Amino acid sequence: MVSERRTADSGSRTPRAELALKTLAADLSAHDRLRRTLEQTLVFARACAAALYTVSGDGGEGEGGDGALALAESVGVPRTLYGLRDAYPLTTSSPLAEAHADGHPRWLAAADLARRADPRSLPPLGDFFLGVLPLRDGGCLVAVREAPEGFEAEDRACLTAIAEALTTRPPAPGPPAESGRDTPRAASFSLAMDTGRIEVDDAVLDLFGLSRDAFDGRVETLLARTVPEDLPSLMSLVEPDHVSLGERELEFRILQPSGEPRWLRMRGRMLPAEETGGDASRPPPRPSRLVGTVADASTLRPGVSDVTRIQRLAAALATAGTVRGVGEAVATALRVPLRADRLALAELEGDRLVVTVLDPPEPGAWPALWRSEWRSEWPDAPVRAMPTLAAALREGRITIRPAGAVLEPALAEVGPGGLAVLPLPAGGRLAGACLLGWDAPHDFAPDERALLTAAAGLAGQALLRAHAFDAEHELIGMLQRTLLPRRLPRLPGAEAVARYLPTTAGLEVGGDWYDVIPLPDNHVGLVIGDVQGHNASAATVMGQMRTALRAYAVEGHPPDVVVSHANRLLVGLESDLFATCCYIDIDLEEGAAWCARAGHLPPVLRLPDGRTETVEFEGGPPLGVVAQADYPMSPLRFQPGTVLALTTDGLVESAEVDLDTGLERLAARLAAGDPARLDQAADALLTDANRSDDVALLLLRYDGMAQRPLRESWSVWRVPEAVRHARRFARRVLRAWGVGEEADAAMLVVSELVTNGLVHTDGPVRLDLTLINHRLRIAVADSSPRTPIKPTGLGWEATGGRGILLVEAMSAAWGSVPASGGKQVWAELALEPELQGPASD
Incomplete structure (x- = not known):
């Protein structure tokens, strides 16, 4: 077994760095030699970025001069991520100017930089260390490391050796000269x-x-x-x-x-x-x-250097936003260049490793023991049951097992010709581990070990960031899934389907939403909306707007009032975001609707004859922009077979397609779809959808109600015999509808509900009777928003409070709903089919 402990590794890095600096190819151009020298900071000093600054301008060496330290070269992760600028005047109090002036190095944490007076030196990231080393003939070497412990003693010794080897003479302006080796013509x-x-x-x-x-x-x-x-x-x-x-x-x-x-x-x-x-x-x-x-680049050198591979890995990890993306970047950077037969990367969760990437992904490429227990978790046993893995993770060291080494069964077939176990450090702890295995005997050269060490450090930091990103994405995605309807309600005389596609960019969440709201008297409210942005704030505002619109709609307000109330709510929340929406209240009995728009796309209709039209009507500004905005209502008529399409701009607009063209395409696809198969029509509309934005789609097909309810209403006057008049009206209506034996129970319910409305409220009281599908609905509306409360217990001497108990006993169901600032108390009685029929003349 060949292993590299941290102490042994640190004690040997400085001599290896000095040897590498001495053996740089003599035929390199001045520019190439400077860059290759600077790249050694990434390998031997464990830096993630490095830069060389040289003196430029007048008086750079003398006191009171107006020169500056100007950037000559940089390698590794982009320096702008750490606030490193192009130039630092020698007269400022920056760490570079101070180190250049007194000849002493500076070792600074991000917190030290934040306390300095110059606000431009404040970096955008927090957990890193900065090393500034002055050069003998002027200028500075700057190195950055992302690690809580900063640059340790061995790291600083390596940086000192590299600073001694650097030349500070900047390359001449103009196109860089190519080396004299056998290279293609530039x-x-x-x-x-x-x-x-x-x-x-x-x-x-x-x-x-x-x-x-x-x-x-x-x-x-x-x-x-x-x-x-x-x-x-x-x-x-x-x-x-x-x-x-x-x-x-x-x-x-x-x-x-x-x-x-x-x-x-x-x-x-x-x-x-x-x-x-x-x-x-x-x-x-x-x-x-x-x-x-x-x-x-493939012919400039006999092969790509390890430093170049690290740079490519750093660039790939900088854009990898997910744990899987990090794993794929590591596999691309290590497996093929090192000619490994397999690579596995896993996150550390407690005492188990959860596999993120297997390369190759086919189960047959991995041990039979893994295939017998093929799961998302690390196969067979916790980490402590695999000594090779446990030792590497416990001691934080890279472990290399050559061909023929004795390994536990779970790892023996991963690398029979050689196995490398890479712990992935991040922020003072281990983020995971990476396995590299070879089938044929593999000789581990010193430069490969250096490559693996540098790659492990970069991958660990990226894995930690990606894990936090994945956790945030999962949290926001769960929030969004919770806020959107799980299923749509069944509607009398209509069918509705909805689709939602999250964006594939960033957190893959957004502010698009839809809702289908059942309302009294066979009405339904349809809502489609879009909150600005694709982040947690957008998802939160989306949930607030969906809840508000649903609440205002259920209260019985017309569409213009519903949208106006939602607008004032969003303005009152003092959010930086705005939202667009379209709300439609449809009467499923009559096929009539009223619409209100707040800066949203117009609805698209597919008529029964197959023609389509985009319904343009006046609307108001987006929600949350103007507190006192008007949202006028516009009428719509539906014939049986009409399909209504509501969508967000992600489906019809993109960088390549303008809004008008997108709406025309949507209308054409809607016309080509089969309205009888609404699910398939919705899927067809999402074909080739723009995934740079989230998409919400809501379709409703209006069929008309096969059996329309019978309705009658009575305005109850506040006179001494008001309850008797209400009973007389109800008995006359029920007789006309053919309700006989159940009429006495209905009269009792009418008496109790009308009495409660007259005694406990002020203002008008209205009695509504509805009969459909052998169910009689008795509803009394009043101006009080207070819901009647069923008493929990009554004494024998109580003179009131039994009305709601009687209603509950006589009806199949009862309840109370908001209605136009007041409420409507209702009760339903189930009728026997043979007891219901049209009244005879």
């Missing part, structure tokens, strides 16, 4: 930052697979060939608002005509205005031109 370019026009030679066009006739001179034409994952880093070099002076080097991929990716390396230097004939009196000089070379 392809040069010159990009004008103000116009985006780029001048290239034929070699650049050959690399991008373009002909001179097909190239239009625009940089966007070249960027279109870039692999989407590499485009952000490339754009940071060519967008005027993000560029800065100094040398730049970047590796990126383009897609060849065959579809295969190709690695290119771009080296360039930003030239300020005065270097290109501009006005040099305008401080500070704005970059006006990016000049440099492009070459095929």
